[in-house]
Amino acid sequence: MIAGLHIAILLIALLPGLSQPSNTRASDCYDGLFCIESETHPEEVFIFVRSLVDWDVTMVLDIDAKNLVTRGVLPIVRSIKGQTRQKVVSLEVESRDEEWSYSFQVKWILGDYLAEHQRGFVYELPYSEGESYLVGQGYLGSETHQGKYALDWDMPLNTPVRAARAGTVIEFELGFKEGRPDPDLKTKANFVKIRHSDGTIGNYVHLSPNRPVVQIGERVRAGDLIGYSGNTGFTTGPHLHFEVYSATRELDRRTIPVDFNTSHRGAEQLKQGTYYKK
Ligand SMILES: [Zn+2]
Structure with missing residues (x-):
């Protein structure tokens, strides 16, 4: 199971085509992020996805249908853009004399699989001015x-963590307390995720279980306090x-190498074993 990947399966309808009243609607929503909506007509079902948030989600929708023909390729991969509603598929009744039904499975991950990192963007070190780590x-x-x-x-522990780049807080977890080199804790690290304007996501991990200093949907600027460092999850010590990553169409994460603003040379990729002063 990929961290951050969500799966839901739902049998939407089991309706005899002939007794089906025309133009019925159904809706199911996921994690407060998006809703799958269907419109049932006598000979066709339209499936829409409606975003509930200002940021992107990559969704994979698979459909198992009986007596319905799908136009297009399954599964359907879509990047759901903030606050939009889009039709994702039409299902056509094959034989009007027989019952039809369908179920779907939806999987999703935060982020846009089509996002491309802004070339040459320089990140700030994610800690306070004058500090060196x-x-x-x-x-x-x-x-x-x-x-x-x-x-x-x-x-x-509890060093102020500051946004390396401006963006929108899209997810955080601050409820975990334990940290040690134990594989069972790999999915139990506290984190804050910030969506950047190019659709990539900055992920700040192993934070201490303090009260949140940011809220979902909050806009932050580079240098703003977003949490405190800690030692939660799979760790060998406080760090x-x-x-920075983007979602992939396989609903995984593709991490991206980025440059930082350092006092050494202006903008550079950071090297293991080196201290960087902000
Ligand atoms: Zn690491």
Whole structure:
């Protein structure tokens, strides 16, 4: 199971086509993010997706239908844009003399699988001015960053964590208290996720279980306080893990290497084993 991936299965209808009143509607909503809506007509069912939030979600919709023909390829992969309603598929009744039914499975992940990172964008170090921290594990690091463009700064507990880039807070978890090198804790790290204007997401991980200092939907600027570093989840000690990623059409995450504004050379990729002063 991919962290952040959600799955729901729903049997929408089991309706004899002939007794079906025309133009009925149904709606089911997921995580407060989007709703799948259907409009049933005598010979056709239209399925729509309606976004409930200002940010993007990548959704995969698969349909299992009886006596209904789907126009288009299944499963359907869609990037649901903020506050829109779009038709995703039409199902046509094959034989009007027989019953028809369908069920669907919907999976989703935050983020836009079509997002492209803004070329040349320079991130701020995610801590306070004047502070300096060691990159204990860098991009593609051999401990836990194999294949991942993620950074770990060794950082004392409860160090203020600041947004590396402006964006919108789209998800956070601050309820976990434990941290140690135990695989059972891999999905039990506190985090804050911020959506950037290019559709990529900044993920700040292992935060301490303090009261939230940001709210879902809140806009933050680079340098704003977004939480406090901690030692929650799968860790060997207090540190801040940070990665920029975009969703993929397989509902996974593709991490992206980015440059930071440092006092060394202006803009550069950070190296493992180096201290960076802000
Ligand atoms: Zn890490």
